[in-house]
Amino acid sequence: xxxxxxxxxxVLLFVVLVLIARAQELTADLKDGKVSFHNQSKFNGYMMxxxxxxxxxxxxxxxxxxxxxxLPEAASEHxxxxxxxxxxxxxxxxxxxxxxxxxxxxxxxRYNESHGHDSYFYPxxxxxxxxxxxxxxxxxxxxxxxxxxxxxxxxxxxxxxKKMMVIEATGKQFNWMLRxxxxxxxxxxxxxxxxxxxxxxxxxxxxxDPKSHDDFMADKLYLVKNKPVLMKLGxxxxxxxxxxxxxxxxxxxxxxxxxxxxxxPTMTTEEMREYLKTQPWWQGINPxxxxxxxxxxxxxxxxxxxxxxxxxxxxxxxxxxxxxxYDEWLAxxxxxxxxxxxxxxxxxxxxxxxxxxxxxxxxxxxxRK
Amino acid sequence: xxTATAAHTDHHADVHGHEEHHHEETFLTKYIFxxxxxxISKQFLITGIFWGIVGGLLSVLFRLQLGWPNExxxxxxxxxxxxxxxxxxxxxxxxxxxxxxxxxxxxxVLTGGLSGTFANLLIPYQVGSRDMASPFINMLSYWFFLGAxxxxxxxxxxxxGPASGGWTAYPPINGLRDTAVNLGxxxxxxxxxxxxxxxxxxxxxxxxxxxxxxxNMRTKGMNMFRLPLTIWALMFTAVIGVLSFPALLAGxxxxxxxxxxxxxxxxxxxxxxxxxxxxxxxxxxxxxHLFWFLGHPEVYIIILPAMGLVSEVLSTxxxxxxxxxxxxxxxxxAILVLSFIVWAHHMFxxxxxxxxxxxxxxxxxxxxxxSAIKVFNWIGTVWRGKVRLSxxxxxxxxxxxxxxxxxxxxxxxGNSAIDIQLHDTMFVVAHFHIVMGVSAFFGMFAGxxxxxxxxxxxxxxxxxxxxxxxVTLIGAYAIFFPMHFMTGLxxxxxxxxxxxxxxxxxxxxxxxxxxAIIVFLGQVLFVINFFxxxxxxRRVEVEKTVDGYDYGNPWGTTTLEWSSPIERLHxxxxxxxxxxxxxxxxxxxxxxxxxxxxxxxxxxxxxxE
Numbered sequence: 004x005x006x007x008x009x010x011x012x013x014v015l016l017f018v019v020l021v022l023i024a025r026a027q028e029l030t031a032d033l034k035d036g037k038v039s040f041h042n043q044s045k046f047n048g049y050m051m052x053x054x055x056x057x058x059x060x061x062x063x064x065x066x067x068x069x070x071x072x073x074l075p076e077a078a079s080e081h082x083x084x085x086x087x088x089x090x091x092x093x094x095x096x097x098x099x100x101x102x103x104x105x106x107x108x109x110x111x112x113r114y115n116e117s118h119g120h121d122s123y124f125y126p127x128x129x130x131x132x133x134x135x136x137x138x139x140x141x142x143x144x145x146x147x148x149x150x151x152x153x154x155x156x157x158x159x160x161x162x163x164x165k166k167m168m169v170i171e172a173t174g175k176q177f178n179w180m181l182r183x184x185x186x187x188x189x190x191x192x193x194x195x196x197x198x199x200x201x202x203x204x205x206x207x208x209x210x211x212d213p214k215s216h217d218d219f220m221a222d223k224l225y226l227v228k229n230k231p232v233l234m235k236l237g238x239x240x241x242x243x244x245x246x247x248x249x250x251x252x253x254x255x256x257x258x259x260x261x262x263x264x265x266x267x268p269t270m271t272t273e274e275m276r277e278y279l280k281t282q283p284w285w286q287g288i289n290p291x292x293x294x295x296x297x298x299x300x301x302x303x304x305x306x307x308x309x310x311x312x313x314x315x316x317x318x319x320x321x322x323x324x325x326x327x328x329y330d331e332w333l334a335x336x337x338x339x340x341x342x343x344x345x346x347x348x349x350x351x352x353x354x355x356x357x358x359x360x361x362x363x364x365x366x367x368x369x370x371r372k
Numbered sequence: 373x374x375t376a377t378a379a380h381t382d383h384h385a386d387v388h389g390h391e392e393h394h395h396e397e398t399f400l401t402k403y404i405f406x407x408x409x410x411x412i413s414k415q416f417l418i419t420g421i422f423w424g425i426v427g428g429l430l431s432v433l434f435r436l437q438l439g440w441p442n443e444x445x446x447x448x449x450x451x452x453x454x455x456x457x458x459x460x461x462x463x464x465x466x467x468x469x470x471x472x473x474x475x476x477x478x479x480x481v482l483t484g485g486l487s488g489t490f491a492n493l494l495i496p497y498q499v500g501s502r503d504m505a506s507p508f509i510n511m512l513s514y515w516f517f518l519g520a521x522x523x524x525x526x527x528x529x530x531x532x533g534p535a536s537g538g539w540t541a542y543p544p545i546n547g548l549r550d551t552a553v554n555l556g557x558x559x560x561x562x563x564x565x566x567x568x569x570x571x572x573x574x575x576x577x578x579x580x581x582x583x584x585x586x587x588n589m590r591t592k593g594m595n596m597f598r599l600p601l602t603i604w605a606l607m608f609t610a611v612i613g614v615l616s617f618p619a620l621l622a623g624x625x626x627x628x629x630x631x632x633x634x635x636x637x638x639x640x641x642x643x644x645x646x647x648x649x650x651x652x653x654x655x656x657x658x659x660x661h662l663f664w665f666l667g668h669p670e671v672y673i674i675i676l677p678a679m680g681l682v683s684e685v686l687s688t689x690x691x692x693x694x695x696x697x698x699x700x701x702x703x704x705x706a707i708l709v710l711s712f713i714v715w716a717h718h719m720f721x722x723x724x725x726x727x728x729x730x731x732x733x734x735x736x737x738x739x740x741x742x743s744a745i746k747v748f749n750w751i752g753t754v755w756r757g758k759v760r761l762s763x764x765x766x767x768x769x770x771x772x773x774x775x776x777x778x779x780x781x782x783x784x785x786g787n788s789a790i791d792i793q794l795h796d797t798m799f800v801v802a803h804f805h806i807v808m809g810v811s812a813f814f815g816m817f818a819g820x821x822x823x824x825x826x827x828x829x830x831x832x833x834x835x836x837x838x839x840x841x842x843v844t845l846i847g848a849y850a851i852f853f854p855m856h857f858m859t860g861l862x863x864x865x866x867x868x869x870x871x872x873x874x875x876x877x878x879x880x881x882x883x884x885x886x887x888a889i890i891v892f893l894g895q896v897l898f899v900i901n902f903f904x905x906x907x908x909x910r911r912v913e914v915e916k917t918v919d920g921y922d923y924g925n926p927w928g929t930t931t932l933e934w935s936s937p938i939e940r941l942h943x944x945x946x947x948x949x950x951x952x953x954x955x956x957x958x959x960x961x962x963x964x965x966x967x968x969x970x971x972x973x974x975x976x977x978x979x980x981e
Contacts (some may be wrong), residue, residue, distance in 0.1 A: 006447035013893060017661055017900055024835040024901070029909050037913050040760045043834065047761035048844070051769070058849065068438040068732040069857035082793070096780035103747060103776050111769050114690070115761050122960035126693040126980060131752070132745065139744040143783070150737075150787035151730045157789065158726035175643075195641045195648065202646030236723075239643040241545040242656060244796060248860035251721050251793040255722045257656055258544055259640025262723030284876075290827045301444035303873045307796040307862045309538045311545060312463040315778065315865035 010254075045117035055108040059101075071284035074248055078275060078302070078323070080267040081157050082251030088149055095142060163265050164199045167231035170224070172304075173206060174243025174256040176314040177303060180206065181221045184214075185338060190235075191215020205239060208339070216340040222322040224304055227329045236262045244308035247321060249275075253307055271323045276300050384660055384697075397942075407507035412494035412514050414827060415779030417820070419518060420485020421899060426525075427476035428892050434469040437461045438887025441867040441878075455533070466866050467536040470715035475524070475564070482674040482812045484517045487575075487613075488701070490677055491606045492820050493827065497933035498600050500591025500952060502943045506582035509577050516574035523567035527560045535564035538864065540663055541627065543638035543656050548649075549631040551925045562631070565624050572617045572624075586625075591932070591953035597701075598969065599649035599932050601694060603794040604701050605680025608708045609673050615712070616669040621663030630654070657722055664715035671808045672711040675775075676704060680817020682768045685818045685976030686750055688929045689765035691965060692755030693957030696749040710739045720788045721795050729788040736786035747772060758960070763837030764821035764927075770845045771814035777849075778807025781856065782800050798858035804854075810848045817844075817898070824902075825926040829938050830909030836901040850887040854880055855879050861940060886955045912938050930968050931956050955980050 032039045077086045082165060090360050101119035114144035115119070170191060171182040184190045192212040193199075197205040208215050226232055238256035245264065246253045254264040270278070277283040289296050306314055324332070404448075406412060436445055444459035455465035492510065496503050504510040527534040535558055537546040541564070546557050563736040586599070586607040624635040624973040630651075638659045639651035687694040694700060716724060750772045759765065785791055794800060817840075824832045861874050868874035914922040919935035934949070936944045950970040958967040958980065973979055 006445075010955050014754055017897065020839065020897065021834060021900060021904060024833045024904075025908070027835040031910075038831075038910070043838075044759065045760040047766060047838070051761070053844075054845065057846070061849065062853065065854050065857060069854060069880065072880075073857055074860040074873070085793060088787065089784060089793075092784050092787065092790065096783055100776060100780055104773060105752065106751050107754065107769060107776070108770055109749065110757075111759060111761065114754060114757050115759045116691075120758065122691040123756040124693065124961045125695070125752075125756065125957070126957065127696045127699070131697045131748075132696055135748040136741060136745055139741050143740055146726065146783065146787060147734055147737050150733055150789045154730055155726060157792070158729075172612060186527075195643075200643055200646065200648040205643060205646040207648075208729055212640065241548075242542055246796075246862060247678065248793070253721050253792050253795055256724060258655065259643050260723065299872065301872060303871050305871060305873070308863045309467070309542075312467060312536075312866075314467075315862075318870045322692055323470050331639040362715055 009127045034074065041117050044115040048112040048115040048117060049110040050079075051108045051115075055105065058104065063227060071282065073123060075282070077249070077251050078248040078268055078270040079154070079252065080269055082266075083269075084153055085157075086252055088146075088153060090147075092146055093239065095146070149274040157265070162366065163233065164267075165207045167233050168227065168263065169233045170236060171235040171237070172224070172256070173239060173247055174245065174310065174317070175205070175239035176240060176241065176305075176311045177308075177317050179224075179245075179317060179319045181220055181224055181319070182206065183219050183225075183336070184335075185217030185219055185336075187214060189214045189218055191218050210340060217338045218339045218340070219336040222319075224319055225332055226321065226323045226328060227326050228274075228323055230326065231267045234264045234266075236264065240310045242312050243306050243310045243317070246307035248305065249302050249304070250323075255308055268323045271325060272300070273303060275302070275323075288289075373775045380705065392530075405511060407503070408940075408942050409492045409496045409503050409507070409510060412510055413489050415514050416485060416488030416517065417827070419521060420481050421902065422481040423476050423485060423521065425894065425899065427481055429680075430469045430473040430476070432889055432892050433461060434466055434473070435885040435888045437466055437866065439882045441869060441881075445752050448595055450826065451876065463866050464533060464536060465837055467864070468534045470864060471539050472524075472528070472534050472538050475568075478539060478670065478674070479568070480517075480521055480524070482808070483575065483613075483670070484520075484571065484811060486674065486816050487606065487677050488514070488517060488578060490602070490681060490823075491578065491610065493823060493934065494600075494602050494858040495582055495585050495606060496589075496602050497761050497826070497936065497944060498931050499586055499589060499954075500594055500932050500949050501589035502945070502949065505589055506581055506599070507717050509581050510685055513574045513578035513581065516570050516577065517689075518848060520567045520570035521691075523563050523570060527563035527567070528561055529732045530563070532558040532560055539663055540823075541565075541624070541659075542663070543627060543630065543659050547627055547638050547656070547659075548631045548642065554944070558900055561824060562628070565628050568624055569621060572621045574577055575613050575617050578740060579613040580673070581629065582610040583607055583614065591952055592971075598952055600680075601683040601697070601700055601704075602680040603675075604704055605683070606678045608704050609676045609680075612669045612676070612708055612711060613673050616666040616673075616716070620664050620666035621665075623659055624772035626662075627659060627789070627969045652884060657724070657850065658718070660719050660722060661715070664718045665712075668718065669711045669716040672707055674808050675815075676707070677772060678812045678819075679704070679775075681822070682750065682771045682817050684929075684931070685764050685768040685822045686753045686772075686929050687767070688822070689760045689762060690754055691760070691959050692753060692757035692841065693959055693961075694749065695752030695755075696745070697744055697955070697957060703745045706742040707739060710735055710742070714739065714786075717788070717791070719788055720791045723811060733786060733788045733980055735823060740779070740786075742782055743775075746774055747779070760927075762821070762927075763832070763834055763841055765822060766838070766841045766845075767814050767818035770841065771811055771818060772813055773845075774806055774811040774848070777853070778805075778811060782807060784809075796863055798855050798861045798863055801863050802852045802855035802858075803925045806848070806852045810844075814844075817841075822927065823933075824905065824909075825924075825938075826933055827940075828906050828909065829912050829940070830905055831912065831926065832905040832909060833901050836904075838839065840894055840898045841903065844895070846893060847887050847891035847894060851884050851891065855884060919946060923970075928966050930954075930958055931968050932969055935968060935970050948974055953979070 045048045077083045085163055169184060173180040174321055191214045192209045194209045195207045199209060220296050236254055238257045240257045243256040244253060250268060252264055252266050254262050276297050279300055286299040288297050289299060304319040304321050306317035397956040446459040448456035449459050455462055457808040515720045544862045546561055549557060586603055629635040630637050630639055636651040636654040637655045638656050642651050683694050683700060714732060714736045716728055719727050785794055785800060785803055821832050821837055858877055864934050910926040912926050935950050952969045953972045954969055956969055
């Protein structure tokens with residue numbers, strides 16, 4: 004009913020507008036047999052000024068209301084730098100924005116035909132063209148240089164700390180599989196073939212590789228403050244994208260093509276909460292938990308590449324802790340590997356011909372091969 | 373080229389009168405299977421308006437979900453049935469909406485509708501030609517466009533729904549057919565590929581024709597530097613289309629092979645629920661290269677015609693030559709060249725070689741230079757003009773404003789290091805909607821309001837036009853300016869409720885949705901104005917009558933389109949095609965308000981060249 008009523012009101016509104024428009028056309032000012040735009044130009048001239056004011060007031064309100072709600076400051080080494088680059092670019096384009104918009108709308112107001120002046124035939128000026136080619140070129144060169152330098156640094160394998168930790172994240176519909184290398188710090192080998200990949204071993208881990216025996220899967224992404232981490236990324240089924248908004252980390256996960264991202268977290272979850280405690284917006288009460296927002300703050304992992312109907316649900320918590328706390332967490336994790344149980348279940352293991360059949364039809368169980 | 377040459381000879385031969393152009397026409401040949409460029413232009417425009425309304429409506433639907441993720445809208449169920457059970461848009465349908473919104477607006481409205489309308493209308497008129505190089509191919513171009521649209525529209529009504537895997541059609545999600553885990557990737561996506569194939573055929577037929585016409589069919593005296601900027605822009609647009617659309621076609625054909633014939637062009641080691649599928653050795657990234665090899669030039673295919681229209685409208689209504697004509701031409705040329713070497717900036721975080729990322733950052737940011745030149749020249753055109761603030765000109769000014777706002781944030785996104793964070797977030801959505809969506813629409817509206825008299829012999833209503841303009845200008849800024857602040861929010865999310873991080877912007881999402889609905893209603897007003905004015909609009913004033921033909925010039929422009937009678941004749945000019953003696957921007961010179969291109973130079977007058 005509400006829908007129908009609003010529809011009826013809208014139709015009515017359109018009818019009224021058309022009638023007004025018709026009336027305007029019948030009463031238009033004529034000059035030399037043509038409709039004069041004098042009054043319309045005058046009106047729109049003021050509207051141009053009005054819009055200019057509206058635009059800057061609106062922009063200022065956006066900054067006032069929305070900036071506090073935005074992501075907090077970067078919690079990674081490179082993130083601080085790219086944020087700086089973002090801010091400095093924002094400043095430059097902000098200045099250009101203000102000046103060009105003022106010029107555009109002010110000229111539209113100042114030189115509209117209702118002022119009764121003549122137009123000035125001024126087809127070109129090469130000096131001006133050179134000026135407004137060279138100045139943007141210089142500014143852009145600076146931005147390009149800074150951007151390239153930062154970019155090459157982020158992806159420079161030479162610049163990596165040899166003592167970094169390595170974590171493997173694999174996207175699938177609709178979840179993240181987070182694999183840690185366990186105590187030995189080395190991942191067991193993965194073999195993507197029919198013999199290894201199975202519903203119980205989605206990653207195709209080769210259990211014959213002893214390095215795999217202490218690997219474990221985590222339900223949260225645990226990171227250590229100031230300890231460099233290399234994320235080894237992949238995807239099972241479709242494209243995903245590994246996105247850590249607070250750390251300014253994003254890298255696509257591509258089936259069949261490994262990718263990686265190296266970064267250094269710089270603030271523990273607790274430190275970030277302490278920081279947010281001082282921020283006005285984060286004092287507000289979260290209606291769902293009834294606690295101040297800063298108290299329940301957490302880092303999160305998201306998917307940033309459309310991967311299916313539940314794309315928006317690929318959430319994992321991310322926790323950054325001090326080394327000591329990390330070690331405690333590490334000690335509590337159980338490896339995926341289940342030692343062979345051949346002795347206790349002899350019926351199922353055997354002979355050479357069964358293992359051949361296995362190659363065709365993957366039925367490999369956890370820890371059995 | 374043979375057709376072009378034949379038509380060329382014909383156009384020189386037909387100086388002996390116009391009678392042959394007045395053969396009997398039936399309803400079918402005049403309105404349906406027309407080979408007249410003006411009628412084809414109207415066909416493109418009205419089809420484009422249809423698609424504009426459909427595409428806009430889709431965005432209103434998904435804005436309902438984004439603005440009020442916890443509400444239900446029972447009336448939706450009555451229209452959409454199983455796609456909105458209980459009045460809540462389903463996840464599958466949400467993704468179908470965003471996918472088809474993108475496809476329709478990028479291709480069917482802002483490529484087909486925009487280029488198709490104005491290239492067809494303006495190229496023959498403004499270069500001084502009786503029609504396109506090949507009117508028949510031109511007709512085919514429209515019919516392939518319509519066919520593509522019919523296929524796309526049909527896909528909304530099949531049981532499994534239309535394509536839903538994003539307008540970018542990335543595999544593997546769109547490369548695996550009939551797998552339970554995939555999204556709208558069944559018949560709907562096959563139809564998407566079929567529709568796009570027909571669309572590409574249409575774009576190529578049209579594009580080749582536009583280029584041939586501009587290069588070969590210019591009237592006497594119309595050398596290249598006497599072409600209005602509209603024609604330069606439309607020709608360069610066609611060149612970009614002809615060079616880049618084939619890459620998309622190849623990409624799509626290979627994708628369909630993967631889907632139907634189980635090839636592995638884009639697929640490798642796909643594991644679904646722990647079952648390894650048999651695809652080996654392909655690369656999903658390859659498709660992205662092929663897609664964006666068109667996809668990036670595509671945004672210039674969209675924006676260049678708008679730039680051309682705006683240059684012309686600003687100059688005409690400011691009663692002042694466009695500032696820096698040659699700089700404008702060369703900056704379009706620079707954009708054309710650069711548009712082909714920046715595509716990988718859409719792929720900065722796909723894991724591509726960092727060296728490539730650096731190079732693509734360089735080229736991408738270079739595009740800011742010709743763009744800046746154009747902006748300064750437009751502002752210079754308005755400066756000290758005698759500006760008539762008609763609806764057409766307001767839209768042109770609005771275009772410049774939008775292009776500045778949207779173009780500037782491109783400098784942020786084009787910088788790969790910053791793009792790591794912003795890639796695939798709402799910041800990108802805000803950026804490209806302003807710079808190529810809203811801007812291109814503003815250019816298109818400027819064009820429609822300005823050349824409506826040429827299409828129908830009547831003006832569009834100014835009152836409705838002004839309401840339309842202010843609703844669109846304020847509304848579009850209200851939607852997309854605050855959206856820039858959603859810097860970390862991933863796009864294509866059905867709801868942000870699963871994340872504490874992204875849950876802070878609900879009030880803004882609601883505000884944006886309200887603005888989007890109002891803007892949509894504003895566009896409905898445009899459509900009402902359009903059809904109202906076709907039948908009831910104020911007629912173009914007759915300035916003189918020669919040989920029984922009425923002539924007028926509604927905006928006082930110099931270009932050739934108004935040297936032809938107000939009535940739209942097949943063949944454009946009743947007598948000889950007029951010769952051209954001067955450049956197209958002689959406004960406010962020699963004590964005259966404007967001097968048409970057809971007017972011979974006075975003794976001693978030096979042409980502006």
